[in-house]
Amino acid sequence: MNKLVDMQEDLTRAKTLEDLQSTTEALREEFGVTHVVYHWVNSVGERFGCGTYSSEWVDRYLEKDYLYIDPVILGCLNRFDPVNWKQLDWSTKATRDFLKEAIEYGVGPQGFSIPVRGPNGQYALFTITDSRSDDAWEAFIEERKRDLILIAHAFNLKALSFEDGNFSTIRPSLSPRELSTLALLGKGRNRAQAAAELAISESTLRVYIESARHKLGALNTTHAVARAMSAGLIVV
Template identity: 65%
Template sequence: MGFEAAQPKLDMVLRRLEQSDALEALQDFITELRDAFGVNHLVYHWVNGNGDQYGCGTYDPAWVQRYLDQGYLRIDPVVLGCFQRFHPVDWKQLDWSSKAARAFQKEAIAYGVGNQGYSIPIRGPNGQFALFTVSHSCDDEAWAEFCVSSRRDLILVAHFFNQKALEFEPGRLPEQGHALSPREVDAMTLLAVGYSRAQAAKALEISEHTLRVYIESARFKLGALNTTHAVARALSRGLIVV
């Protein structure tokens, strides 16, 4: 049963990727994959709710350092755009209208990042979020053609690459041990949609004090400093949805 086996070359690379057992090997793989795809850059970039980042790819290290130093994560239209989307996205579809975004793009290109790009958002439990990006310098037409023809391969590669990266990062999924109780989820959810404590308590038909206990309990479990922080963490980790 099933379809025929995947095409040999991709298949081979994926198989080797799956069998690799060291984080360092990923850097080699990503270089190899870049050459296989015939593009300038291939980058895997991983973020979690605590602001931890891990990246590996073929960008100029000076650019990576610059990116981290300047906190470009928070203004990068690729990250911001992909964070709101489900499917892979061509950089041209993103919002580059702000001044900061254009300055960022100009600087990126000066550091050797391609003028074209295609990024695949990948999500895991607890708000894990990663980007798998391919970037190149060419005209729009050639790029569009590349995106269409390589999309499926890129999706698969992104998927397996992320899976491998997560394997090597055991400390990345620590505190899912204590999830929130149903009532705590209720409380966080109502607060996240703007209810005051009194309103939330009324909506849940419990005393305000009881509600407070849930909030404090959730805050403790989430390691949060206050209610706003707790709600933000619950959202980031996908424990509640608004």
């Protein structure tokens, strides 16, 4: 419990998206779950996120426009109470296929999402996922539900403070390699070409991309390049 309190205090001191990303990773370890994700839409419709889903799953989700069939998103839009994913409607073939693919990408078959709402239409979703059995998952949620709700609202308070302080002016600290990687991708290089120009392997390039994406709170690589450009971090 003391460690969880420490994490809440870390959230209050967070100054960048990188700080929020680090907190999701620490929470994953603290709760012993597969993934922790926080995603919000601010009052002007901009979307941001941080969490531990793989970039492959995030890219696939966006590529297939799963936002429009995802029972978690659709099921939480009009509710205020936390929801165990088993309570949602997975009856259609499209949603069953979606869940199967999510599991293949490492999301896990179990999930628990907490919708949080702020002023002027701000909306957020705090989610944890795992691979426990149904009974074990129910027991876990029963035991940790209060902590999860407190953390969800702590995340949202910090997101709102970022927005109140003009979120767009918060400049994440990217390393020179991360900046060079995004700049090359922004100029139209593919990953193999960018790796060759930087004289590194594609696997190392991927590490830089993932690190930059998390620091920028970007949903995918294209979003990371766009956010870096809008923040004045790179010029292409």
